[in-house]
Amino acid sequence: MAGGGAVKVYGAAASPYVATVLMCLEEAGAAYEVIHLDMAAREQNAPHHLARNPFGTIPAIEDGELTLFKSRAISRYVLRKYSNAGGGADLLREGNLEEAAMVDxxxxxxxxxxxxxxxxxxxxxxxxxxxxxARDQRVIDEHAGKLREALRAYDALLGERAYLAGDFVSLADLAHVGFTHYLMRTEYAALVEERANVKAWWERLSARPAVKKVAALMPTADI
Amino acid sequence: MAGGGAVKVYGAAASPYVATVLMCLEEAGAAYEVIHLDMAAREQNAPHHLARNPFGTIPAIEDGELTLFKSRAISRYVLRKYSNAGGGADLLREGNLEEAAMVDxxxxxxxxxxxxxxxxxxxxxxxxxxxxxARDQRVIDEHAGKLREALRAYDALLGERAYLAGDFVSLADLAHVGFTHYLMRTEYAALVEERANVKAWWERLSARPAVKKVAALMPTADI
Incomplete structure (x- = not known):
C-alpha cells in the first residue's frame, strides 16, 4: 500500500530485516511504501541514508516527522502505533506483564x-x-550444528505451546521468519523438518496472510 | 536487598549481562537477591538452571510464579513492573511512542x-x-577499530543530546554500562576518552547511584 500518509520503508524487501518490518506493517494493516535502496551501489552508506541511520544499515523508516532505524525498534513502533489503532493482531502483548516478558x-x-x-x-x-x-562448507557445517542445537530447545518448548511466547503468535515468532524463509529453500530445511514441533510452528507462521504477502516479495529461485 | 518477595537473580554480578539487570532493579527500587551460580563448574548448564533457561545462559530470574531469562527481557519486565509501581526513573518511555522507539x-x-x-x-x-x-592482540586491534568507528557516530549524536535516546536517561544507556565499566579499566579507555561527548555521557552514567552500587559488585582489580 502507498499514499500520502504511508510509512516510508527504505531498503530492499529481499533483506530479512526489511521483511520483518513489512510483515509487521501488514499485520497491523498500516499503509506503507518500500523505497528501494541500491545496495549494490552501497546507497545505504550515502549521506542521504546516513541522515536516516548513522550506521548505514537497512531498514530505516520515515513516518511523518519520525525517522527510525533498526528492524526491531521499527517493528515495535509499528505494532504499538498501528495495531493498537487499527485492530491488528496484538503481537507485543504489552498489556500483560508476563506475556510481554515472554515475547521479549x-x-x-x-x-x-x-x-x-x-x-x-x-x-x-x-x-x-x-x-x-562460492560457499564455504566449513562455515555452513559449523553453524548447522549450532542451529540444530538451538532447534532442540525450540522443539521441546513448541511441544508445550503453539508459539514461542505462549499460545499466541507474537513478534518473537515473526522475527524468525525472514531467515527461515530462505533456509527452507536450501537443503538445510531438513533442520526444521526433522523437528516435528518446529515444523508445525513454521507451517502455522507460513500460512499467515501477512507472511505470505511479504514472502512473495523475497527472491524465490530454488537454490 | 533481599526478602520473601524479592526477585531472585541467578548468575554472577561480574557478568555485564547480570549487571544490567541489577542496575534496573536498583533504578526501580525493587527488592532482589543474587543467587550465585558457579560458572567455573558450568552450573549454568546443570538441569536445575536449564529449567530456568533452556539455553543455559545467565542471568535468569524468578519473580513469584514467573521464570524469565535474557537480560533485556528481564530488564524491560523489571522496569515495567517495579518502576511503574514504585516511582523509579521511567527508563522505557513506553507512554510516548516516539521516545520509546528511540530507546528501542x-x-x-x-x-x-x-x-x-x-x-x-x-x-x-x-x-x-x-x-x-593470554590475550590475542590481533583480535583486540580488529575490534578496537570497529569500536572507534561506532563511537564516532555516538559522539556526533551525543553532541546533540545528553543521552542516546534523547535528553532523558533510558535502558538504552544502561545497556552500555556493563562492558564499558570493564573497558574503562583497560588502556582502551582511551577510545571513550578521546570523544568528548561520549566521555561526558559516560561520566553522567557512572555518577548514577544505581550504577555506582552495581559497579561496586564487579571485579575492580586494575588490569
Whole structure:
C-alpha cells in the first residue's frame, strides 16, 4: 500500500530485516511504501541514508516527522502505533506483564541463539551464490550444528505451546521468519523438518496472510 | 536487598549481562537477591538452571510464579513492573511512542554496533587474563577499530543530546554500562576518552547511584 500518509520503508524487501518490518506493517494493516535502496551501489552508506541511520544499515523508516532505524525498534513502533489503532493482531502483548516478558525473552533468543547460526547458513547458501561467490562448507557445517542445537530447545518448548511466547503468535515468532524463509529453500530445511514441533510452528507462521504477502516479495529461485 | 518477595537473580554480578539487570532493579527500587551460580563448574548448564533457561545462559530470574531469562527481557519486565509501581526513573518511555522507539533503536545499536566490538576487547583484555589465558592482540586491534568507528557516530549524536535516546536517561544507556565499566579499566579507555561527548555521557552514567552500587559488585582489580 502507498499514499500520502504511508510509512516510508527504505531498503530492499529481499533483506530479512526489511521483511520483518513489512510483515509487521501488514499485520497491523498500516499503509506503507518500500523505497528501494541500491545496495549494490552501497546507497545505504550515502549521506542521504546516513541522515536516516548513522550506521548505514537497512531498514530505516520515515513516518511523518519520525525517522527510525533498526528492524526491531521499527517493528515495535509499528505494532504499538498501528495495531493498537487499527485492530491488528496484538503481537507485543504489552498489556500483560508476563506475556510481554515472554515475547521479549524469545526475541532475544532469536537474536542470540537462532540468528547467529541461521544467518551464516543463509549467507553461505543463498546470499553469496546470488552475487556469484562460492560457499564455504566449513562455515555452513559449523553453524548447522549450532542451529540444530538451538532447534532442540525450540522443539521441546513448541511441544508445550503453539508459539514461542505462549499460545499466541507474537513478534518473537515473526522475527524468525525472514531467515527461515530462505533456509527452507536450501537443503538445510531438513533442520526444521526433522523437528516435528518446529515444523508445525513454521507451517502455522507460513500460512499467515501477512507472511505470505511479504514472502512473495523475497527472491524465490530454488537454490 | 533481599526478602520473601524479592526477585531472585541467578548468575554472577561480574557478568555485564547480570549487571544490567541489577542496575534496573536498583533504578526501580525493587527488592532482589543474587543467587550465585558457579560458572567455573558450568552450573549454568546443570538441569536445575536449564529449567530456568533452556539455553543455559545467565542471568535468569524468578519473580513469584514467573521464570524469565535474557537480560533485556528481564530488564524491560523489571522496569515495567517495579518502576511503574514504585516511582523509579521511567527508563522505557513506553507512554510516548516516539521516545520509546528511540530507546528501542539505541538498544539495538548497542546489540549490533557497540557490543560486537567492545565484547571482544573486554574478553581479551579482562576476562581471559582473569582465568590465566593470554590475550590475542590481533583480535583486540580488529575490534578496537570497529569500536572507534561506532563511537564516532555516538559522539556526533551525543553532541546533540545528553543521552542516546534523547535528553532523558533510558535502558538504552544502561545497556552500555556493563562492558564499558570493564573497558574503562583497560588502556582502551582511551577510545571513550578521546570523544568528548561520549566521555561526558559516560561520566553522567557512572555518577548514577544505581550504577555506582552495581559497579561496586564487579571485579575492580586494575588490569
Amino acid at each position: 525473552a524469545w526475541l532475544e533468543a532469536e537474536a542470540h541463539q537462532y540468528h547467529p547460526a541461521i544467518s551464516h547458513i543463509v549467507r553461505q547458501c543463498v546470499f553469496l551464490p546470488m552475487i556469484g561467490s | 533503536a539505541w538498544l539495538e545499536a548497542e546489540a549490533h554496533q557497540y557490543h560486537p566490538a567492545i565484547s571482544h576487547i573486554v574478553r581479551q583484555c579482562v576476562f581471559l587474563p582473569m582465568i590465566g589465558s
